[in-house]
Amino acid sequence: MNHPAVNRLSLNQITTEQWKLQEALEGCAKREVEWISIWRHKLHEYGVSETKKHLQETGIRVSSLCRGGMFPAATKQERKRRIDDNLRAIDEAAKLGTNVLVLVCGPSSDDNLPEARRHVQEGIEAIIPYAKECNIKLGIEPLHPMYAADRSVINTLGQANRLAETVGKEQVGVVVDAFHVWWDPELDSEIERAKGNILGFHVSDWKVPITDMFKGRSMMGDGVIELRKVRKQVEAAGYQGPIEVEIMNQALWDRPGDDVIREMIERYKSHV
Amino acid sequence: MNHPAVNRLSLNQITTEQWKLQEALEGCAKREVEWISIWRHKLHEYGVSETKKHLQETGIRVSSLCRGGMFPAATKQERKRRIDDNLRAIDEAAKLGTNVLVLVCGPSSDDNLPEARRHVQEGIEAIIPYAKECNIKLGIEPLHPMYAADRSVINTLGQANRLAETVGKEQVGVVVDAFHVWWDPELDSEIERAKGNILGFHVSDWKVPITDMFKGRSMMGDGVIELRKVRKQVEAAGYQGPIEVEIMNQALWDRPGDDVIREMIERYKSHV
Numbered sequence: 001m002n003h004p005a006v007n008r009l010s011l012n013q014i015t016t017e018q019w020k021l022q023e024a025l026e027g028c029a030k031r032e033v034e035w036i037s038i039w040r041h042k043l044h045e046y047g048v049s050e051t052k053k054h055l056q057e058t059g060i061r062v063s064s065l066c067r068g069g070m071f072p073a074a075t076k077q078e079r080k081r082r083i084d085d086n087l088r089a090i091d092e093a094a095k096l097g098t099n100v101l102v103l104v105c106g107p108s109s110d111d112n113l114p115e116a117r118r119h120v121q122e123g124i125e126a127i128i129p130y131a132k133e134c135n136i137k138l139g140i141e142p143l144h145p146m147y148a149a150d151r152s153v154i155n156t157l158g159q160a161n162r163l164a165e166t167v168g169k170e171q172v173g174v175v176v177d178a179f180h181v182w183w184d185p186e187l188d189s190e191i192e193r194a195k196g197n198i199l200g201f202h203v204s205d206w207k208v209p210i211t212d213m214f215k216g217r218s219m220m221g222d223g224v225i226e227l228r229k230v231r232k233q234v235e236a237a238g239y240q241g242p243i244e245v246e247i248m249n250q251a252l253w254d255r256p257g258d259d260v261i262r263e264m265i266e267r268y269k270s271h272v
Numbered sequence: 273m274n275h276p277a278v279n280r281l282s283l284n285q286i287t288t289e290q291w292k293l294q295e296a297l298e299g300c301a302k303r304e305v306e307w308i309s310i311w312r313h314k315l316h317e318y319g320v321s322e323t324k325k326h327l328q329e330t331g332i333r334v335s336s337l338c339r340g341g342m343f344p345a346a347t348k349q350e351r352k353r354r355i356d357d358n359l360r361a362i363d364e365a366a367k368l369g370t371n372v373l374v375l376v377c378g379p380s381s382d383d384n385l386p387e388a389r390r391h392v393q394e395g396i397e398a399i400i401p402y403a404k405e406c407n408i409k410l411g412i413e414p415l416h417p418m419y420a421a422d423r424s425v426i427n428t429l430g431q432a433n434r435l436a437e438t439v440g441k442e443q444v445g446v447v448v449d450a451f452h453v454w455w456d457p458e459l460d461s462e463i464e465r466a467k468g469n470i471l472g473f474h475v476s477d478w479k480v481p482i483t484d485m486f487k488g489r490s491m492m493g494d495g496v497i498e499l500r501k502v503r504k505q506v507e508a509a510g511y512q513g514p515i516e517v518e519i520m521n522q523a524l525w526d527r528p529g530d531d532v533i534r535e536m537i538e539r540y541k542s543h544v
Contacts, residue, residue: 111496111497112498113455113498144417145417148454149478149480149495149496150480150481155456159457183421183427185389185428185430186430206421208421208422209485210418210485211485213481224383224421225383
């Protein structure tokens with residue numbers, strides 16, 4: 001068997017954005033997908049306690065909560081507001097029984113990258129104590145450099161590793177999303193450097209041409225990323241946890257969710 | 273005066289793709305733009321000797337020839353063909369009186385990035401002797417990581433620097449295009465590392481959202497890149513040569529070329 005155990009497969013909820021959270025949970029249960037990564041906007045629609053109850057009924061576990069972060073802002077007051085929102089996210093993660101909050105660190109508010117990167121570090125440092133208290137790990141997910149202007153100023157695994165090392169690896173690690181990092185000439189060495197500190201592994205694919213910057217990801221196998229190779233590297237660096245399928249793609253969202261889940265399982269087996 | 277000397281401004285010909293080469297030369301002459309970067313498809317349309325004559329008549333100098341590179345290929349025979357084409361490009365560059373051939377190194381033919389990167393190194397090594405004979409410097413231009421699948425497997429300035437150091441800096445340097453490198457957390461240190469070995473500096477802007485991967489660049493001042501800061505860093509690293517404005521943008525191509533040149537000069541003064 002070349003593919004990873006099917007019981008490591010996790011539906012990152014954005015892959016079935018057309019579904020409400022309760023539908024996604026039922027959809028996973030139907031196809032025996034044992035993990036889900038929950039997005040906060042969907043969680044807030046359904047409610048934390050209803051979600052928790054539904055998770056218990058289906059036996060599905062939460063691989064991570066998406067997402068904390070978004071730390072840089074123009075004013076101290078606004079940065080404080082962002083930190084408070086991260087504390088709420090930590091609370092929600094703990095209630096859902098996951099131990100990982102994914103951090104999408106956020107863009108600069110004024111084109112000043114070094115300052116925005118300082119804000120990210122300060123934001124993470126501010127939430128570490130509460131994350132520790134709640135037993136939640138903070139997973140810094142570097143985003144592809146094409147998102148540096150509008151989504152995150154943390155853009156390489158090297159940068160995420162350095163940041164985790166700076167703020168302390170006890171509570172902070174990295175999330176490796178193949179779509180974001182596959183191109184990096186330093187990928188091999190940075191995955192090694194992250195050894196023991198990888199908190200998540202996300203898969204999708206990069207299909208040429210990318211026609212939409214945000215919704216441009218494809219199903220595993222439809223693009224150029226050597227997913228199996230990256231998965232093995234991540235495993236060699238000690239990560240044996242859930243593998244999230246995270247695909248923003250309008251064509252997938254236009255299909256019946258169950259059809260997407262079915263294909264996701266197939267492609268996980270054939271390409272991850 | 274904050275802006276760089278106007279006599280350093282160079283029209284990278286792709287910015288006025290709507291123009292033939294003879295029109296671009298006339299257009300530069302009319303607005304007293306002293307430099308041009310010539311693209312080979314336009315050069316071949318007009319002819320090398322006609323171009324040379326026209327350059328002499330107008331007094332315009334060639335900042336670089338775009339482009340060599342495209343080294344990776346599936347077969348040894350095809351790689352040889354690419355190398356031969358690069359030798360012709362070196363010839364053309366020498367005939368035009370520039371001393372820089374820009375290398376856009378090319379994508380992988382089969383999703384194997386490490387192999388494609390080896391092909392790039394081998395390709396450059398193969399053309400160095402002839403470049404030396406012709407007194408042409410080879411400028412490795414790292415392309416933004418979003419082009420890693422379809423345009424170039426050289427995606428950071430660090431990678432370009434290392435490659436230049438490996439093959440030998442006597443004949444090989446780097447080209448810093450702000451659009452490709454602005455996001456890089458290692459930018460400051462990699463520009464410093466390139467000291468004395470920068471062969472070109474290109475400007476345009478990154479406007480959010482990018483709606484077209486290839487033709488998504490904007491006029492300086494319309495986006496988020498701190499162009500003046502990068503320009504000063506490049507100068508501190510010893511580069512005092514022509515500054516090319518290189519903008520692939522359909523909206524610019526739909527306008528009269530002279531209007532684009534006029535705006536380019538204004539924006540160069542106000543934002544570079």
